[in-house]
Amino acid sequence: MxxxxxxxxxxxxxxxxxxxxxxxxxxxxxxxxxxxxxxxxxxxxxxxxxxxxxxxxxxxxxxxxxxxxxxxxxxxxxxxxxxxxxxxxxxxxxxxxxxxxxxxxxxxxxxxxxxxxxxxxxxxxxxxxxxxxxxxxxxxxxxxxxxxxxxxxxxxxxxxxxxxxxxxxxxxxxxxxxxxxxxxxxxxxxxxxxxxxxxxxxxxxxxxxxxxxxxxxxxxxxxxxxxxxxxxxALPAEDALDLRSGGAGGYHIAVPALSRIANFDDLDPLMAEPGLRITMVRAGQPLPGDADLVLIPGSKATIADLAYFRAQGWDVDLAAHIRRGGHVLGICGGYQMLGREIADPEGIEGAPGAVAGLGLLDVRTTMQAAKRVSEVEAVHIASGAWVQGYEIHIGQTTGADCARPVFTVGGVAEGASSANRQIAGSYLHGMFTQDAFRHAWLAAQGVAGAAEYGAGVExxxxxxxxxxxxxxxxxxxxxxxx
Structure with missing residues (x-):
């Protein structure tokens, strides 16, 4: 050799x-x-x-x-x-x-x-x-x-x-x-x-x-x-300081910039879509009132970032967004925040205990020392589109809203949705990199997907x-x- x-x-x-x-x-x-x-x-x-x-x-x-x-x-x-x-x-x-x-x-x-x-x-x-x-x-x-x-x-x-x-x-x-x-x-x-x-x-x-x-x-x-x-x-950024708002499309996605934001390359394929406008919402700024979707991204420290989310007043803004008919998507840590409770009995993220979530999904998360790190293949239930992504998280999430999953992974339900489908959460990172799924997901929002993300990176x-x-x-x- x-x-x-x-x-x-x-x-x-x-x-x-x-x-x-x-x-x-x-x-x-x-x-x-x-x-x-x-x-x-x-x-x-x-x-x-x-x-x-x-x-x-x-x-x-x-x-x-x-x-x-x-x-x-x-x-x-x-x-x-x-x-x-x-x-x-x-x-x-x-x-x-x-x-x-x-x-x-x-x-x-x-x-x-x-x-x-x-x-x-x-x-x-x-x-x-x-x-x-x-x-x-x-x-x-x-x-x-x-x-x-x-x-x-x-x-x-x-x-x-x-x-x-x-x-x-x-x-x-x-x-x-x-x-x-x-x-x-x-x-x-x-x-x-x-x-x-x-x-x-x-x-x-x-x-x-x-x-x-x-x-x-x-x-x-x-x-x-x-x-x-x-x-x-057009290339994935590694540093959260490089995250910028962008796009001039008609469909507006607001993304709270969490203090310990993780795996934010989930946003890159959306940034490439001409029909979208992405706003990174920084500390001290309100969630924009004209947002169609609030996307809560992953976090390295979910409980700490949930407190940070509340400290900015974003929980109040999010409630108003939902009353106006806006949609919410949480990915990984963002998904955990949407539930009724996050329990950390082993003190993995800090002092042992439990904190109230945002209460927007009827699910509860229990932090566990074992970490799931895996590439996954999934099927989007609403569109039937195939998705290849990955999971990096601690914690298991269960509850009544898991009966309305977002994906199936190897035939097993993954994610959760509210009864009216206005609010959804998933552990699946990288879901938007597949053009077929992203375009189908955008079509459901009334937006025509146009970007070929992988080809654009190449x-x-x-x-x-x-x-x-x-x-x-x-x-x-x-x-x-x-």
């Missing part, structure tokens, strides 16, 4: 475009005939995907696997941190939940996690030509360097060359890159093969002097300036690869891998 070469893309900060750069390079390398795999040692995100081998990984790595033309694997993102509170996160290792830790206790676990990271990286390198690695945050966070598994700690342990990406759209990109070099120690600086500049708006030649200044100050070679990619909206990946080939020195980037 061959042992792949590897190259790591690190950033001068969070959200500089590392995930998209890796996805585009994965597709560009695949188009050149290489067998490519993506890898991210450590990710922090509540937007997870279910891998083909049965565990959770970051959504960005699932997109990168698609760019490579391979099934997603838990080894592409061996450590996934899913924030559950302001100070603590669930730690997912090779797809399975290991523990929940406060940030201050995480460092003690890193040696164990580095072993899992190394094992997964070795597995991916077998049988591939190239592994493209994505860093997390920034290597300039030198206070986190001891025991680091996400950036230079990983690169040094596995002798992986690094390309540093800066984000010119934020401003100060010269200081971003030069300043990063200034704080790195000599051994880490030696791992950096060069830099690139991302998200330039306008004529890239206008940055020639700045680009030359970075080369002069750092002594690093530049791999190019990548202009803003206008089709980025077209965007091809366009991204072409964009990168046109503006970066891909030959040199691939030559830098070792």
């Amino acid at each position: 061959s042992r792949a070469r590897s190259l790591m893309i690190q950033g001068t900060g969070s959200n500089v475009g590392k995930s998209m750069l890796v996805a585009g390079l994965c597709r560009a390398a695949r188009n050149r005939g290489l067998v490519v795999r993506p890898f991210k040692p450590q990710n922090m995100s509540n937007n997870a995907a279910v891998a083909a081998d049965g565990g959770e990984i970051g959504r960005a790595q699932a997109l990168q696997a698609l760019a490579c033309g391979v099934a997603a694997s838990v080894h592409m993102n061996p450590v996934l941190l899913k924030p559950e509170s302001e100070t603590g996160s669930a730690v997912i290792v090779q797809g399975k939940r290991l523990t929940t830790l406060r940030a201050r206790d995480y460092a003690a676990l890193k040696p164990q996690l580095m072993a899992a990271v190394g094992e997964s990286f070795a597995r991916l390198r077998q049988g591939a030509d190239l592994v493209l690695v994505e860093g997390a945050g920034s290597p300039a966070e030198i206070n986190l360097r001891a025991g680091d598994i996400a950036n230079m700690g990983f690169a040094a342990a596995h002798d992986v060359p690094v390309v540093l990406a800066g984000d010119i759209d934020r401003g100060g990109v010269i200081a971003q890159i030069v300043g990063t070099q200034a704080v790195l120690d000599a051994s880490d600086r030696a791992l950096i093969a060069g830099f690139l500049v991302n998200k330039f708006r306008g004529d890239p030649r206008l940055f020639d002097a700045g680009y030359a200044a970075i080369e002069a100050h750092t002594g690093w070679r530049g791999f190019g300036v990548l202009p803003w990619f206008p089709q980025a909206h 077209a965007a990946l091809e366009a991204l690869a072409a964009h990168i080939e046109a503006h970066l020195d891909v030959d040199a980037l691939l030559a830098a891998a070792r």
